[in-house]
Amino acid sequence: MSDATGLFTSRATDAEKRASLRAGLDSGELQRWPGAFSPLVAKIVADAGFDGVYVSGAALSADLGLPDIGLTTLSEVAARGGAIARATELPTLIDADTGFGEPMSAARTVSVLEDAGLAGCHLEDQVNPKRCGHLDGKDVVPAEEMIRRIAAAVGARRDRNFIVCARTDARGVEGLDAAVERAKAYVDAGADLIFTEALADAGEFAQFRAAVDAPLLANMTEFGKSRLLTTDQLRNLGYNAVIYPVTTLRLAMGAVEAGLAAIAEDGTQATLLDKMQHRSRLYEHLRYADYNAFDTNLFTYSTAGERP
Numbered sequence: 001m002s003d004a005t006g007l008f009t010s011r012a013t014d015a016e017k018r019a020s021l022r023a024g025l026d027s028g029e030l031q032r033w034p035g036a037f038s039p040l041v042a043k044i045v046a047d048a049g050f051d052g053v054y055v056s057g058a059a060l061s062a063d064l065g066l067p068d069i070g071l072t073t074l075s076e077v078a079a080r081g082g083a084i085a086r087a088t089e090l091p092t093l094i095d096a097d098t099g100f101g102e103p104m105s106a107a108r109t110v111s112v113l114e115d116a117g118l119a120g121c122h123l124e125d126q127v128n129p130k131r132c133g134h135l136d137g138k139d140v141v142p143a144e145e146m147i148r149r150i151a152a153a154v155g156a157r158r159d160r161n162f163i164v165c166a167r168t169d170a171r172g173v174e175g176l177d178a179a180v181e182r183a184k185a186y187v188d189a190g191a192d193l194i195f196t197e198a199l200a201d202a203g204e205f206a207q208f209r210a211a212v213d214a215p216l217l218a219n220m221t222e223f224g225k226s227r228l229l230t231t232d233q234l235r236n237l238g239y240n241a242v243i244y245p246v247t248t249l250r251l252a253m254g255a256v257e258a259g260l261a262a263i264a265e266d267g268t269q270a271t272l273l274d275k276m277q278h279r280s281r282l283y284e285h286l287r288y289a290d291y292n293a294f295d296t297n298l299f300t301y302s303t304a305g306e307r308p
């Protein structure tokens with residue numbers, strides 16, 4: 001028989017992926033996690049040589065035709081996140097918004113995401129209904145409530161390598177100093193990683209780095225409040241991870257809009273072919289030939305010659 005491992009789910013087990021995420025954060029090297037809005041995109045992220053995959057709440061809800069205001073359910077997020085996580089050998093960190101309810105719900109969220117094959121998640125200190133972290137008009141819960149959220153999440157995980165990342169949205173609401181104080185308290189509550197949301201510029205990232213003794217994550221989302229810093233800048237600032245949460249969706253949707261407009265205008269897609277992912281490239285990502293080999297082996301499978 002041909003070896004079919006890695007065809008229907010990843011070769012790496014969930015535990016191996018979590019160990020690799022933990023090791024990446026401990027390595028001192030900047031971990032780069034582009035957002036994947038679908039399982040296929042996760043395969044392309046891996047092929048391009050990145051360290052991990054991110055599942056964005058903004059992209060996941062946009063893909064459902066919804067704004068990112070906390071309308072998606074835990075079941076929807078876990079199902080899509082799980083499908084993305086299983087499509088790649090890389091570890092996947094997922095956006096769990098505010099944890100889908102009170103602290104006990106945040107605890108259940110971690111259990112469900114662990115079972116779905118995710119390697120970690122982030123929980124934010126916004127109130128419900130949440131907003132995009134880069135828009136005005138968001139609000140945060142008291143720090144004590146977020147501390148309970150984090151403690152509950154940390155206490156619920158089975159695998160200690162499942163990363164619980166605490167995101168603070170306080171920079172845009174209470175200011176940088178308050179955000180730093182919250183981050184310290186979240187670390188004390190057991191958070192493995194701090195997501196420093198919507199900082200303005202390199203100076204603010206540097207202040208956060210100097211003040212907080214824990215791994216830090218930078219959000220390089222486009223058209224938001226943060227200046228776009230390069231990986232070299234983030235490395236020099238001492239950050240541990242960077243996400244490009246909605247980038248692949250924005251790239252793809254930009255191409256979809258332009259392509260459809262061209263077809264409507266020209267009456268053909270003939271001029272667009274060199275912009276498209278070729279059928280053969282798609283099949284490479286999907287390992288089409290390996291499924292064919294598996295199928296052929298199944299068809300011809302016989303134990304006749306092996307009987308005593």
Ligand SMILES: C[C@](O)(C(=O)O)[C@H](CC(=O)O)C(=O)O
Nearest residue numbers: 056057058132133134221245
């Ligand atoms: C990271 C984020 O939470 C997401 O859902 O991807 C968003 C990104 C965005 O809306 O650009 C956020 O920063 O709130």
Ligand SMILES: [Mg+2]
Nearest residue numbers: 056057058095
């Ligand atoms: Mg989000």
